[in-house]
Amino acid sequence: MNFVIPDFYPAAAELFVVAMSFVILMAGTFAKDSRGLTYVLTQLTLFGAAAITLLTMDGQVNFTFSNMYVDDLMGDFLKLVLYFSVAIVLLYSRGYMNDRKMETTEYYVLAVYATLGMMVMITANHFLTLYLGLELLSLALYAMVALQRDSARATEAAMKYFVLGALASGLLLYGISMLYGATGTLEISGVAQAIYHQAGNKTVLMFGLVFIVAGLAFKLGVVPFHMWIPDVYHGAPTAITLFIASAPKLAAFAMAMRLLVNGLFELADQWQSMLMFLAILSIVLGNFAAIAQPNIKRMLGYSGISHMGFMLLGLMSGVVGGDRHFALNAYSSSMFYVISYVLMSMASFGVVLLLSRVGVEAETLDDFKGLNKRSSWFAGVMAMVMFSMAGIPFFVGFFAKFSVLQAVVAAGYIWIAVLAVIMSLIGAFYYLRVVKVMFFDEPVDNTPLVATSDMRVLLSMNGLAIAGLGLAPQALMSLCAYSLLGSL
Amino acid sequence: MTGIPFLSLAIWVPIAGGLLALATGSDRNASVARFVALLSALAGLAVSIPLYTGFDVTQSAMQFVESYPWIPRFNINYTLGVDGISVLFVLLNSFITVIVVVAGWEVIKEKVAQYMAGFLIMSGLINGIFSALDGLLFYVFFEASLIPLFIIIGVWGGPNRVYAAIKFFLYTLAGSLLMLVALLYLFMESGGSFSILDWHQLKLGMDVQSLLFWAFLVSFAVKVPMFPVHTWLPDAHVEAPTGGSIVLAAIGLKLGAYGFLRFSLPIAPDASHAFAPLIITLSLIAVVYIGFIALVQTDMKKLVAYSSIAHMGFVTLGFFIFNPVGIEGALVQMISHGFVSGAMFACIGVLYDRMHSRQIADYGGVVNVMPKFAALFMLFSMANAGLPATSGFVGEFMVVLGAVQFNFWVGFAAATTLIVGAAYTLWMYKRVVFGAITNHHVSELTDLNNREFAFLSILAVCVLAMGIYPFPVTEVMHASVNDLLKHVAVSKL
Numbered sequence: 016m017n018f019v020i021p022d023f024y025p026a027a028a029e030l031f032v033v034a035m036s037f038v039i040l041m042a043g044t045f046a047k048d049s050r051g052l053t054y055v056l057t058q059l060t061l062f063g064a065a066a067i068t069l070l071t072m073d074g075q076v077n078f079t080f081s082n083m084y085v086d087d088l089m090g091d092f093l094k095l096v097l098y099f100s101v102a103i104v105l106l107y108s109r110g111y112m113n114d115r116k117m118e119t120t121e122y123y124v125l126a127v128y129a130t131l132g133m134m135v136m137i138t139a140n141h142f143l144t145l146y147l148g149l150e151l152l153s154l155a156l157y158a159m160v161a162l163q164r165d166s167a168r169a170t171e172a173a174m175k176y177f178v179l180g181a182l183a184s185g186l187l188l189y190g191i192s193m194l195y196g197a198t199g200t201l202e203i204s205g206v207a208q209a210i211y212h213q214a215g216n217k218t219v220l221m222f223g224l225v226f227i228v229a230g231l232a233f234k235l236g237v238v239p240f241h242m243w244i245p246d247v248y249h250g251a252p253t254a255i256t257l258f259i260a261s262a263p264k265l266a267a268f269a270m271a272m273r274l275l276v277n278g279l280f281e282l283a284d285q286w287q288s289m290l291m292f293l294a295i296l297s298i299v300l301g302n303f304a305a306i307a308q309p310n311i312k313r314m315l316g317y318s319g320i321s322h323m324g325f326m327l328l329g330l331m332s333g334v335v336g337g338d339r340h341f342a343l344n345a346y347s348s349s350m351f352y353v354i355s356y357v358l359m360s361m362a363s364f365g366v367v368l369l370l371s372r373v374g375v376e377a378e379t380l381d382d383f384k385g386l387n388k389r390s391s392w393f394a395g396v397m398a399m400v401m402f403s404m405a406g407i408p409f410f411v412g413f414f415a416k417f418s419v420l421q422a423v424v425a426a427g428y429i430w431i432a433v434l435a436v437i438m439s440l441i442g443a444f445y446y447l448r449v450v451k452v453m454f455f456d457e458p459v460d461n462t463p464l465v466a467t468s469d470m471r472v473l474l475s476m477n478g479l480a481i482a483g484l485g486l487a488p489q490a491l492m493s494l495c496a497y498s499l500l501g502s503l
Numbered sequence: 504m505t506g507i508p509f510l511s512l513a514i515w516v517p518i519a520g521g522l523l524a525l526a527t528g529s530d531r532n533a534s535v536a537r538f539v540a541l542l543s544a545l546a547g548l549a550v551s552i553p554l555y556t557g558f559d560v561t562q563s564a565m566q567f568v569e570s571y572p573w574i575p576r577f578n579i580n581y582t583l584g585v586d587g588i589s590v591l592f593v594l595l596n597s598f599i600t601v602i603v604v605v606a607g608w609e610v611i612k613e614k615v616a617q618y619m620a621g622f623l624i625m626s627g628l629i630n631g632i633f634s635a636l637d638g639l640l641f642y643v644f645f646e647a648s649l650i651p652l653f654i655i656i657g658v659w660g661g662p663n664r665v666y667a668a669i670k671f672f673l674y675t676l677a678g679s680l681l682m683l684v685a686l687l688y689l690f691m692e693s694g695g696s697f698s699i700l701d702w703h704q705l706k707l708g709m710d711v712q713s714l715l716f717w718a719f720l721v722s723f724a725v726k727v728p729m730f731p732v733h734t735w736l737p738d739a740h741v742e743a744p745t746g747g748s749i750v751l752a753a754i755g756l757k758l759g760a761y762g763f764l765r766f767s768l769p770i771a772p773d774a775s776h777a778f779a780p781l782i783i784t785l786s787l788i789a790v791v792y793i794g795f796i797a798l799v800q801t802d803m804k805k806l807v808a809y810s811s812i813a814h815m816g817f818v819t820l821g822f823f824i825f826n827p828v829g830i831e832g833a834l835v836q837m838i839s840h841g842f843v844s845g846a847m848f849a850c851i852g853v854l855y856d857r858m859h860s861r862q863i864a865d866y867g868g869v870v871n872v873m874p875k876f877a878a879l880f881m882l883f884s885m886a887n888a889g890l891p892a893t894s895g896f897v898g899e900f901m902v903v904l905g906a907v908q909f910n911f912w913v914g915f916a917a918a919t920t921l922i923v924g925a926a927y928t929l930w931m932y933k934r935v936v937f938g939a940i941t942n943h944h945v946s947e948l949t950d951l952n953n954r955e956f957a958f959l960s961i962l963a964v965c966v967l968a969m970g971i972y973p974f975p976v977t978e979v980m981h982a983s984v985n986d987l988l989k990h991v992a993v994s995k996l
Contacts, residue, residue: 387658391528391617402650407676408643414574417639417683421577424687432687436680443676447653447669455657455665489574496576 025077025086028067028094029134035060036127043120050118057105057123061098061130068094076501078140082202085140092498093137093269093350100262100357101130103473107365108254110467114373117162117252125162126258129155133266139273142191142201149187149234152266153180156259160251172250179233179243187230193223194278203278210281224282227274228289234267235323238296245308248316253371253378256312257364260319261357268353271330276346277502283334290331295434297324302441310378314445315363318404319356321442326352328435329419332426341425342503347496348418354491355415355484359403362477366397369466369474383449385458393464394453396478403481405446406439411484418492508569509557510583512550513593513630517543517600521623524616533615537608540619544601547626551597554590560978563587563986565636565700573640577690579697582636587983588764588834589633591976592757595841596633599753600626603746605958606849610745610856611659618659622746625651629754633761638686638697641765642679645758649675652747652755659744667735667742674735678725685718689770703769706995709777716774719767720782726759729782729819730789733812740808741861745852748804752811753845757837760818764830764987768822772991775823782823787916789816794923798930803854803861806931807847810887813920814840820917821902824909825991830984831977832901838976839886839894839969846883846962850876853955854935857948863934867941872948877936879951879959884932886966888925894969 023030039056043049068091077086105126112118128151135148157180161173195201197219198209210220233240248256275286301321308314329349333342370377370386377383386394403410416439423432466474484491520543527536558566565584573581585593603622611618628651631644649672657668689702692711696702707715725732736756740748768775790813797809814836821833853876854869855861870877886893889900899921907914940946951959969976 387614391614407650408647413643413646417687418577420683421687421690424684424691429684429688432684433681436684440673440677440680444669444673447672450653451657451665451669454654455668489576492574492576 021081022077022079024071025079026084026138027071028064029131029138031067032060032064032127032131032134035063036124036131039120039124039127043124049120050113053120053123054105054109054118057127058102060127061102064134065095065098068098074501080144082204083141083144084138086138087502088498088500089272089502090138090269092494093265094134096354096357097130097133097137097262097265100265100361101126101258103361103477104254104258104261106473107361107368107470108257110470111252111254111368111371114371115163115252117254119162122159122162125155125159129159129258130262133262136266136273137269140203140277142194142203142206145203145270145273146184146188146191148266149270150184152263153184156263159255159258160247162255163252166252168250169252172247175250176243176247183230183233183240186226186233190223190226190228190230193219193226197223203273206278207280210279220282221285224279224286225289227279228286228293231267231271231274232293234270235264235327236320237293237323237327238300238320241297241300241320244320245304245313245316248319249310249313253312253364253367253376257361257368260315260360260364264319264323264353264357264360268326268350272346272502275330276333276342280334284337287331287334290327291428291431294324294327294331295431297321297327298435298438302438302445305445306441308445309380311367311380311383311449312364312378314380315360318442318445319360321438322352322356322404325416325419325435326356328431329422332422332428335426341422343496343499344425345422346503347492347499348422350495350499351488351492352415352419354495355403355411358477358481358484359400359412362396362400362474362481363404365470365474365477366393366400369393369464369470372462372465380449380452381459383452384456384460386453388458389461390464392475396474397453398450399478399481401446401449403485405443407443409482409485411481411488413485414488414492507553508567509550509553510567510585510593510630510634511569513547513554513597514583514627514634516550516627517547517597517623517630518627520544520546521620521627524623525620527616530613530615533612536616536619537604540604540623541601543623544597544604544626547623547630548597548601551594551630554585555594555979558585558587558590558979560587561982563982566590568636573637577639577697578695579639580637581640582698583631583634584636585634587980588987589761591834591838591979592633592754592761593630595757595838596626596629596754599750599841599845602845602849602958602962603749605954606749606852607744607746608954610852614658618655618746621651621655622750625655625750629758632758636699638689638699638702640697641699642683642686646676646679648758652743652751655747656739656743660742660747662742663738664742667738670735671739674725674732678722678732681718682722685715688715699765703990705770707771709773709996712771712774712995713777716767716771716778719762719771720778723759723762723767724785726762727756727815727819728759728812729785729816730793730812731785733789733793736812737805737808740811740848741802741804745848745855748848748852749845752807752848753841756811756815757841760815760822760833760837763819763822768991769987771995773994773996775991776825779823779825782819783913786816786820786823787913789813790820790917790920791923794920794927798923798927800927801863803851803863803931803935804848806863806927807844807851807887810924810927811840811844813924814844817899817902817917817920820913821905824905824913825988826905826908827984827988828901828908829905830988831980832898832905834898834980834984835894835901835969835973835976836898839898839966842962842965842969843883843886843893843895846879846959846966847887849959849962850880850883853951853959858944863931865942866935866945867938868945869936869948871940872946873950875951875956879956879963880936881932882963882966884928886970888928889921890925892967892970894966894973896970897973
């Protein structure tokens with residue numbers, strides 16, 4: 016038996032997070048006032064992981080753990096965005112969780128494990144690694160949704176999430192097993208090689224592909240695998256909704272890149288047409304259904320469905336008739352889209368959290384009435400987020416839509432671009448409604464906003480980032496393209 | 504050419520001023536916000552004036568060009584420049600901004616900072632629209648300028664303001680989204696360029712030109728607005744506060760017309776020729792039919808709104824008869840309409856501030872209590888009806904002249920506006936101003952205060968000056984219009 020000690024260096028950040036998770040658990044168990052301590056430790060973990068990722072970043076593609084694990088620029092970049100967004104999410108949610116007696120060690124430990132799961136997903140080079148990461152993330156999220164034990168709605172949401180999530184994991188696993196049957200390997204780059212050399216039964220491959228795309232679609236929350244989104248977003252405590260609606264989208268994007276682009280690029284024609292179908296359905300249904308939602312969390316849920324549809328538009332425009340020149344442009348536009356979406360999603364739920372206080376959930380549109388009279392600044396921030404989501408310049412959401420549509424038109428799907436812009440007009444209506452209730456209506460509730468100063472500062476910066484990236488999107492766009500260069 | 508980037512200043516000085524006004528915060532500092540706004544608006548006007556004085560009228564090329572890379576990844580540049588067509592609108596816009604700030608001075612009592620900031624930011628964005636030479640930069644300014652007006656109508660508007668604001672926003676957005684796809688298509692076709700001037704040189708097939716023409720048409724027709732997509736305008740005008748109506752009529756409507764000259768005609772000249780009969784028909788419907796609709800309005804603002812649509816019908820008519828008199832006449836009409844309709848809305852605003860009614864029936868005999876107002880309102884009404892020696896006459900006359908050259912009956916139909924326009928404007932004037940005092944509300948009216956008198960007389964001077972001696976305006980646009988026509992006459996097929 017020949018045992019080689021693997022190179023731990025490319026996985027240093029993950030190992031650090033694992034170690035810190037034990038520390039946080041210990042601190043939570045033994046420290047007297049554990050809440051503040053575990054919060055600080057969690058933020059330190061994210062900060063440390065970011066530092067390690069930055070320090071170990073060398074621009075090379077490094078494989079480790081017998082090729083089950085890959086460390087490339089795309090992974091590093093996505094992980095940095097991931098730490099950043101989780102850190103912001105935790106900061107936003109702290110006050111809310113504290114008010115509802117949910118700010119426990121478990122919450123932070125679960126958040127750390129979810130982060131770890133996403134990191135593993137981002138850096139997987141093996142179907143099983145990917146699956147492990149996905150399950151680690153999902154199990155942590157199921158538990159987080161159910162954190163509010165005495166709330167029937169949250170428990171129901173957790174149950175739904177769990178059952179449907181398990182089903183999706185099953186689909187994904189089934190697809191993976193098909194691929195294994197066809198190619199004889201589970202290593203992502205190995206699968207790509209095998210398909211390139213025409214190995215494997217085409218029918219089995221196709222069969223596997225369909226299940227993999229279905230599993231992926233569920234995790235992204237696109238139609239027709241979206242049913243969990245509105246219920247989970249609505250049922251979960253808002254702070255947890257914020258978590259689910261932000262960072263996991265990055266991980267799901269990474270999963271799509273790893274599975275479809277790194278692994279099944281040879282089958283691009285096939286999965287592109289599936290993604291096209293999913294994207295169009297999501298954009299149409301997401302936007303129409305969002306109109307009917309009086310509950311802002313549900314509305315943002317449906318709007319998220321349509322945003323993920325837009326993101327898929329980029330992914331489906333990479334290969335045109337066997338020509339791969341468009342791939343980098345298309346995938347980097349998707350990546351830009353998903354990062355912009357995370358930024359907007361965090362800000363929108365951040366404002367919802369800001370309006371909530373002990374015993375009051377600011378969930379419905381009515382709770383936003385007259386926000387301009389209560390706080391002009393945060394009404395302005397929310398308005399910026401809404402205009403950005405609607406794709407109005409000068410906000411980052413416009414450039415996200417622009418870059419994706421540009422990829423779609425480059426691929427020759429002009430009719431899809433036309434459909435997408437018509438649907439974003441429908442979308443503009445319900446985003447405008449939020450602006451309308453904030454600015455044009457009289458407040459029903461005149462209590463001043465209560466929020467810690469760090470939340471206020473960060474939420475303001477989040478809003479300004481949406482405007483700032485809209486004025487100068489070049490840097491982030493190039494970063495996305497540059498980080499993908501090595502992975503194609 | 505001087506090194507000072509006047510165009511950038513014309514865009515960013517008002518925006519910076521708007522943000523500064525916004526920073527004054529609550530209504531406790533309302534007077535500070537007002538002064539900040541006035542100073543910024545004057546500064547915005549001051550940096551626009553060198554654009555006119557330094558303009559070389561013998562050239563048709565873009566002047567005051569500035570170009571910096573903005574988003575190199577998509578070859579998007581921050582390219583600004585004005586020719587004889589656009590420079591006048593930058594000036595007009597900066598001027599109207601000052602008027603609007605003064606017109607809202609003490610009328611607006613709530614959220615003054617936000618009100619002033621909205622107009623200033625919008626002013627900067629609109630200057631951006633008129634000076635952008637990069638397709639995406641144009642689009643970005645074009646869409647972004649919706650936000651301030653949406654907020655202005657929705658917050659300070661009348662009872663049905665929410666409906667009007669959302670209708671305004673969605674209508675215009677619906678149009679412009681198709682334009683985005685057209686821009687992306689041109690970006691692909693031109694091999695990765697967003698430069699509008701590059702697009703002018705691009706060879707395109709007839710099918711492509713037709714599709715592009717329609718995409719632009721939808722977008723600009725909504726903005727002009729042309730029949731039959733005009734219905735948002737009366738709603739928006741009626742509900743908007745006075746300042747909003749002034750900007751919308753004076754500048755907002757010009758954006759669409761300007762888009763025709765900058766995009767549709769030069770990029771798709773063959774399609775423009777092919778679809779000219781359609782545009783001419785729609786324009787004549789706007790001139791004649793909408794004119795009759797204006798006749799039966801009972802609400803003053805609605806009446807002026809419909810008359811705006813009719814006047815803008817003249818503008819699109821002038822563009823699509825493809826002769827220099829027509830296009831120049833249309834441009835003069837646009838500038839003149841900026842002054843006249845702005846002034847009409849300002850006058851109605853003056854009445855509304857006192858009576859809180861826009862119904863014609865609630866007035867009568869105003870001249871007895873407001874003689875100064877009645878005199879100025881008379882002048883603007885005459886200009887609106889196209890009386891010679893006012894600016895309204897020059898543009899209409901030139902367009903009719905061009906139309907008669909093109910086809911006698913088109914010219915004839917267009918000329919009926921001189922009768923219908925006079926009918927609805929003067930009849931309204933007669934019912935509101937003349938006659939005996941009808942009720943005690945009217946008898947309690949007070950005449951114009953100094954502030955109102957000041958800004959209305961400035962507008963009156965502009966209307967008269969342009970009517971008596973329009974040469975300074977036509978001189979500037981002459982070279983560019985000829986160049987445009989030469990360009991449009993050459994087939995791209």
